[in-house]
Amino acid sequence: MKTVLDTIDPREALTILGCSKGKTRGGTAPETGTVWPEEMLRARAEVLARSKVDSGGLRPAWLRYNGHFYRNVGGALGEAVEHGRTLILSGGYGILRADEPISYYDRKLKLSDWPSGVLEDAVIGEARRIGATKVVTFVSASADYAKLIRRIPWGDTEIEAVLVTIDFHDGGAQIEVPRRLAQAFSAWWHRTPSGYPAGMVTEVLA
Numbered sequence: 729m730k731t732v733l734d735t736i737d738p739r740e741a742l743t744i745l746g747c748s749k750g751k752t753r754g755g756t757a758p759e760t761g762t763v764w765p766e767e768m769l770r771a772r773a774e775v776l777a778r779s780k781v782d783s784g785g786l787r788p789a790w791l792r793y794n795g796h797f798y799r800n801v802g803g804a805l806g807e808a809v810e811h812g813r814t815l816i817l818s819g820g821y822g823i824l825r826a827d828e829p830i831s832y833y834d835r836k837l838k839l840s841d842w843p844s845g846v847l848e849d850a851v852i853g854e855a856r857r858i859g860a861t862k863v864v865t866f867v868s869a870s871a872d873y874a875k876l877i878r879r880i881p882w883g884d885t886e887i888e889a890v891l892v893t894i895d896f897h898d899g900g901a902q903i904e905v906p907r908r909l910a911q912a913f914s915a916w917w918h919r920t921p922s923g924y925p926a927g928m929v930t931e932v933l934a
Contacts, residue, residue, distance in 0.1 A: 742860035746867040748795020755787035757829040779835040786829035800910035804917040823850045848880045869893035889933040
């Protein structure tokens with residue numbers, strides 16, 4: 729399957745993933761200073777104040793989530809996190825660096841929770857901070873995660889953005905879509921196009 733992903737080095741791009749409803753409780757990660765724009769941190773504090781948050785310890789974000797994407801992604805995610813160029817979209821935290829320590833929480837991403845432009849600016853700012861000229865996002869097509877990525881004004885920047893979704897309309901989509909997204913991410917990270925799943929859609933955003 730020939731795709732635009734074949735032209736993008738995963739170790740040079742900024743990768744964006746969605747969070748999951750399934751999460752692991754507890755944690756022993758140390759609290760660290762969070763370097764995000766003040767507007768984002770302020771909005772995050774307001775959203776978390778309206779969310780169910782468990783103070784039972786911190787975990788790095790990529791280890792907090794245990795939904796179907798995270799259970800199926802294998803070692804590719806750990807390698808990507810170690811590389812330091814991965815973000816996670818979160819209902820409670822907005823934008824997270826994948827290794828950022830977070831609490832257990834319960835909140836779905838709703839764009840109406842966040843001031844206009846705050847999350848968009850945070851994504852663009854992170855891409856520029858790490859010097860990434862390409863951004864690749866793996867999320868469900870129907871949720872607010874994809875809406876957020878689509879509404880970022882990529883055309884006003886020097887960044888090429890690619891959105892990867894799964895075209896799947898049969899029963900069991902809540903399991904099958906994240907499983908296939910995990911397969912797509914792993915195949916891209918390992919540079920094995922033969923591993924791309926059926927129904928994978930790549931969309932270049934402008």
